[in-house]
Amino acid sequence: xxxxxxxxxxxxxxxxxxxxxxxxxxxxxxxxxxxxxxxxxxxxxxxxxxxxxxxxxxxxxxxxxxxxxxxxxxxxxxxxxxxxxxxxxxxxxxxxxxxxxxxxxxxxxxxxxxxx
Amino acid sequence: xxxxxxxxxxxxxxxxxxxxxxxxxxxxxxxxxxxxxxxxxxxxxxxxxxxxxxxxxxxxxxxxxxxxxxxxxxxxxxxxxxxxxxxxxxxxxxxxxxxxxxxxxxxxxxxxxxx
Numbered sequence: 001x002x003x004x005x006x007x008x009x010x011x012x013x014x015x016x017x018x019x020x021x022x023x024x025x026x027x028x029x030x031x032x033x034x035x036x037x038x039x040x041x042x043x044x045x046x047x048x049x050x051x052x053x054x055x056x057x058x059x060x061x062x063x064x065x066x067x068x069x070x071x072x073x074x075x076x077x078x079x080x081x082x083x084x085x086x087x088x089x090x091x092x093x094x095x096x097x098x099x100x101x102x103x104x105x106x107x108x109x110x111x112x113x114x115x116x
Numbered sequence: 117x118x119x120x121x122x123x124x125x126x127x128x129x130x131x132x133x134x135x136x137x138x139x140x141x142x143x144x145x146x147x148x149x150x151x152x153x154x155x156x157x158x159x160x161x162x163x164x165x166x167x168x169x170x171x172x173x174x175x176x177x178x179x180x181x182x183x184x185x186x187x188x189x190x191x192x193x194x195x196x197x198x199x200x201x202x203x204x205x206x207x208x209x210x211x212x213x214x215x216x217x218x219x220x221x222x223x224x225x226x227x228x229x230x231x
Contacts, residue, residue: 004159031217042120042205042221043160055217091160098217102167104150105219107160 002026004108006092012114013082021077021111025094032075033105034067037089049075050098082115089113118143122206122222129196129229137191137225139206144187147209151180151191154203154224163204164191168211196229203227 005024013019025032031050035043045059051072060066064082069075079086089112093105119142129135139149148167152160164173164180166189172181179192193200203226207219 033218035219035221040223042207042223043219045218045220048217050217059218093160102148104148104162104165106162107152109157109159 004092004094004106006090006108006111008111009109010112010114012116015083015115016081018078018080019082019113021079021090021113023075023077023092023094023108025073025075025092026096026106029094029096029106030072030098031095032069033093033095034075034077035091035093037091037110039088043091046077079113082113084115087113087115118146118208118210118220120206120208120220120222122204122225124225125223126226127228129227131196131198131229131231133196133229134192134194135196135227137193137204137206137227139189139191139222141187141189141208141220143210144184145211146184147211149180149182149189149206149208150219151178151189152205152207154205160205193227196227198229198231200229201227 007022033048034046037043047057049069064080067077089110091110093107095105096103123138150165151163166173166182177194182189203224205224206222
């Protein structure tokens with residue numbers, strides 16, 4: 001596609017429910033990144049993929065968070081048993097080269113998750 | 117661990133002024149540095165990307181400089197306009213090690229340009 005597409009744009013869920021956030025990167029982009037952004041803060045790294053391989057998941061806060069990119073294109077970030085502290089903007093980015101290379105990153109509009 | 121700091125946290129200026137946003141980082145072993153603009157309810161828009169071997173990049177009224185050895189970057193905005201009002205984020209990508217491939221962001225500078 002022309003840009004990085006994230007869905008849904010907004011998600012309100014009850015505490016304890018599982019949620020799945022989707023990211024569709026720019027066509028042909030090799031690397032894909034997930035970030036989380038709290039209000040008034042810069043985005044914080046969660047995890048990234050080169051093709052279908054998860055290269056670094058050191059930013060995932062705990063084992064309730066997981067991500068996959070099975071075919072090296074669309075990625076899903078799943079949060080199990082959501083808690084109120086998970087409420088944030090979740091941002092996805094992609095880049096043309098593995099780990100970004102000399103290219104920059106293109107971000108999607110994000111998914112605003114609210115856990116009530 | 118890489119840490120990125122942006123100063124000032126907020127800035128309000130009258131239209132037409134030239135202004136400078138500052139970004140500093142603790143680990144000078146970076147691959148590149150990218151400036152983004154964030155508008156409410158929207159994604160991050162990339163403004164300028166500076167490779168570690170470069171000293172500056174320019175795009176229109178924007179000029180970004182990089183002094184890798186001192187861990188600093190500045191974003192210069194000339195002749196500011198109300199449409200420049202947004203949050204500006206600086207992000208560095210580390211050159212290697214366990215941080216390879218990920219961006220570390222500053223907290224941003226909230227810019228308001230009033231008519």
